Structure formats: structure tokens, C-alpha cells
Amino acid sequence: MSKHSFTSIEGHTEGMPVRMVIAGAPELVGATMDERRRAFVGDHDWIRRALMLEPRGHSHMSGTILYPPLSEDADMSLVFIETSGCLPMCGHASIGSISFALEAGLIQPKSAGTVVVDVPAGTLHARYLMDGDRVASVRFTNVPSFLLHRDIEIEHPYFGRLAVDLAYGGNFYPIVEVQPNFPGCEHFSPEQLLEWGRQMQTAVNSTIDVAHPDNPDIRGVKHVMWTGAPFSNDADARAVVIAGDSLIDRSPCGTGTSARVAQRYARGLLTERQVFRHQSLIGSCFTGRVESTTRLNSGLDAVLPSVEGRAWITGRSEYYVDNSQPYAHGFSLQEYAN
Numbered sequence: 001m002s003k004h005s006f007t008s009i010e011g012h013t014e015g016m017p018v019r020m021v022i023a024g025a026p027e028l029v030g031a032t033m034d035e036r037r038r039a040f041v042g043d044h045d046w047i048r049r050a051l052m053l054e055p056r057g058h059s060h061m062s063g064t065i066l067y068p069p070l071s072e073d074a075d076m077s078l079v080f081i082e083t084s085g086c087l088p089m090c091g092h093a094s095i096g097s098i099s100f101a102l103e104a105g106l107i108q109p110k111s112a113g114t115v116v117v118d119v120p121a122g123t124l125h126a127r128y129l130m131d132g133d134r135v136a137s138v139r140f141t142n143v144p145s146f147l148l149h150r151d152i153e154i155e156h157p158y159f160g161r162l163a164v165d166l167a168y169g170g171n172f173y174p175i176v177e178v179q180p181n182f183p184g185c186e187h188f189s190p191e192q193l194l195e196w197g198r199q200m201q202t203a204v205n206s207t208i209d210v211a212h213p214d215n216p217d218i219r220g221v222k223h224v225m226w227t228g229a230p231f232s233n234d235a236d237a238r239a240v241v242i243a244g245d246s247l248i249d250r251s252p253c254g255t256g257t258s259a260r261v262a263q264r265y266a267r268g269l270l271t272e273r274q275v276f277r278h279q280s281l282i283g284s285c286f287t288g289r290v291e292s293t294t295r296l297n298s299g300l301d302a303v304l305p306s307v308e309g310r311a312w313i314t315g316r317s318e319y320y321v322d323n324s325q326p327y328a329h330g331f332s333l334q335e336y337a338n
């Protein structure tokens with residue numbers, strides 16, 4: 001019989017939950033955060049399940065584990081824990097975790113106004129603005145993001161034939177723009193978009209073998225972005241992101257916004273430094289920009305996008321995981337679906 005306890009800061013980024021574990025997590029070994037992420041997945045994935053899935057979490061939960069900096073220049077490191085697994089990068093969770101770590105006094109940045117974070121996908125450089133003792137906003141520059149394929153023809157079980165762009169912003173996103181067979185996300189319920197999002201992931205993965213041109217270990221589609229008209233004219237576009245088989249992002253999605261910024265830049269719809277206000281399912285916004293352009297080792301043109309958003313602390317928690325209890329390591333209803 002074993003018992004564990006974990007302390008977390010709870011909050012949200014533009015409506016999307018972030019549970020940042022600040023005590024109780026195991027030390028990880030590895031030369032990079034990606035090696036440490038793999039060590040976590042190999043030996044400690046039960047912690048992710050216990051803290052993200054029911055009964056301590058839910059199907060839309062998302063979180064991080066805060067670790068000390070790994071590289072010399074960094075101020076902190078993160079492992080991302082999601083209902084679907086351990087992503088190499090999560091934008092809303094980065095904005096939340098940077099805000100929480102600063103507000104709770106858990107990090108003292110080497111250079112005021114800037115936080116450098118080691119994450120499995122690479123190194124993030126973030127700038128933040130304070131409003132008294134609160135972090136008013138965080139703007140992080142993401143890993144190189146790019147449009148990999150344009151107008152792939154996908155046969156979707158509900159919509160029929162759709163033209164889909166496939167872009168990378170730390171995760172791969174099939175981006176479904178408004179078109180004759182898809183009138184926009186605002187015409188459908190979140191539950192419909194979730195169900196059809198799962199089908200879209202399957203359809204894309206069975207149509208093409210998606211792999212990062214510089215790192216074939218990053219492969220396959222686990223997200224979908226449905227786009228549509230914004231609610232208000234202070235935003236440029238709206239998007240509902242489905243992650244894994246159960247999560248509907250309440251924020252505009254940080255890696256999704258990066259992918260869409262890269263897609264729009266490649267299509268000539270966005271210029272360098274132009275502001276792109278991306279609205280979520282619930283009306284919250286991230287601001288995306290192309291900070292600069294770059295090229296992948298494989299020669300593909302890419303951009304370095306930034307994403308800016310706000311996060312709020314809602315509490316602190318202590319979770320117990322007692323292996324003698326039923327469902328100690330969490331469950332998801334999907335695991336019981338016929």
C-alpha cells in the first residue's frame with residue numbers, strides 16, 4: 001500500500017484550467033526536458049492520470065509540473081500533463097504556469113520582465129507585464145511553427161469532403177476554415193465539434209502520415225481546429241480546438257494559435273508583427289503575432305510566433321493518491337465506452 005500527496009496551484013488561462021503541481025512530483029533524469037518527459041511517461045504516468053482524470057480532474061483538465069530550470073539561462077522548467085498524455089508543448093498551460101510561478105513567488109527571473117522556460121519542445125522566452133502584484137499578461141515566443149500541407153482533401157464522415165490545412169505550432173493542427181461543406185464553428189454545439197473532431201483526427205491520420213520534418217519522433221495528429229466567425233469585432237477570427245478524444249479547449253489554444261499564425265503568414269493573410277486576435281469558444285482571446293521568420297533544418301520556411309494571454313489563480317489544493325482506494329489512478333468515461 002502506498003500513499004502520495006501533491007500540492008498544486010489552481011487557476012485558468014482565458015477560461016482553460018491549469019493545475020500546476022508545485023510539490024510531490026518525482027525528480028526526473030535526462031539531459032533535456034524531452035528526455036525527462038519520456039522518463040515521466042515511462043515511470044510516473046500514473047501521476048498524470050491521477051491528477052488530470054476523474055475523480056480529481058475531469059475530461060477538460062490540463063496541467064503542468066513545475067521543475068527547477070534545466071539550462072543555464074532558464075528560470076524554470078515544465079512538464080505538461082494533459083488528459084490525453086504529456087504534450088511536448090502547451091501554450092495556455094505555459095501562460096498559466098509562468099503567471100502562477102511569478103505571482104506565488106516561486107521563481108525570481110534572472111532578468112525582470114522576462115522568463116525563460118525549458119519545455120520538452122525546446123526553450124520558451126516569455127515577457128510579462130505586472131499590474132501591482134498581479135501578472136497582467138504573458139507573451140511567449142513559441143518554437144518554430146509552419147504550414148506543412150495546404151488544402152489536403154479529407155473525407156469526413158459528417159461533413160463529407162473538406163479542404164484542410166495542416167500546420168504545426170508545437171502540436172500538429174488540421175485547421176478547418178469556413179468552406180461550402182463547413183459553415184463555421186458557431187453553427188454547432190461543443191459536443192458535436194468534439195465528436196466530429198475525433199473523427200477528423202482519425203480521417204487525417206488515415207489519409208497522410210504526418211511527421212515533423214526535423215524530428216520524425218513528433219508525428220501524428222491528436223488535435224483539430226474548427227474555425228468560424230468571432231462574436232465581436234474586437235477579434236479577427238474564432239477557433240474551437242479539440243485535443244485528444246475528450247478535451248475542448250476553453251481558451252483559443254496557444255499551440256493552435258501559433259499554428260494558425262504560421263498558416264495565415266504562409267498564405268499571405270498576416271504580415272510580420274501584425275496583431276491577430278484569436279477568439280475562443282467562450283469569447284476569451286489570445287493575441288498572436290509573427291515575431292520573426294526562420295527556416296527548419298530540413299529547409300522548410302517557418303515563423304517564430306508569439307502568443308499573449310492572461311491567467312488567474314483560483315486556489316491551492318492538496319491531492320492524496322492512496323493506492324488502496326478504487327480508481328486511485330483516475331479514470332475517464334471514454335475508457336468505458338462501447
Ligand code: PYC
Binds near residue numbers: 092
Ligand atoms: O494551449 O497549446 C495549448 C493547448 C494544447 C492543448 C490544449 N491547449
